[in-house]
Amino acid sequence: IGARNRLQCKRVLTDATGWNNPKNCELWRSDWAKVCNEHLPLHNQVDHRSYEKQGNLQIPTIHEGADARKIEQKFFAGQEIKGSWKVAVNQIIKQQNTLLQKI
Secondary structure (H helix, E strand, O other): OOOOOOOOOOOOOOOOOOOOOHHHHHHHHHHHHHHHHHHOOHHHOOOOOOHHHHOOOOOOOOOOOHHHHHHHHHHHOOOOOOOOHHHHHHHHHHHHHHHHHHO
């Protein structure tokens, strides 16, 4: 019985589709990578695993988005603008990744 003395039904949540299961996400990503790799040459293959799982020493960059990419292009064109913090951080990460590749 609810606050207004009305009968209420109890709800039970069931996961009918499995969309929120993290294991399914890994499976879908691996299937997507297999389909992509069938159509890509060997030097452009896609790997769905994280850098850590690949054993790669690269530092992953931060997702910037389209607006941040435009800001970065203006920055490299010599225009003085106030950029996103993500652009500055990604430039530092890219420099660190090039140093790691040299090692």
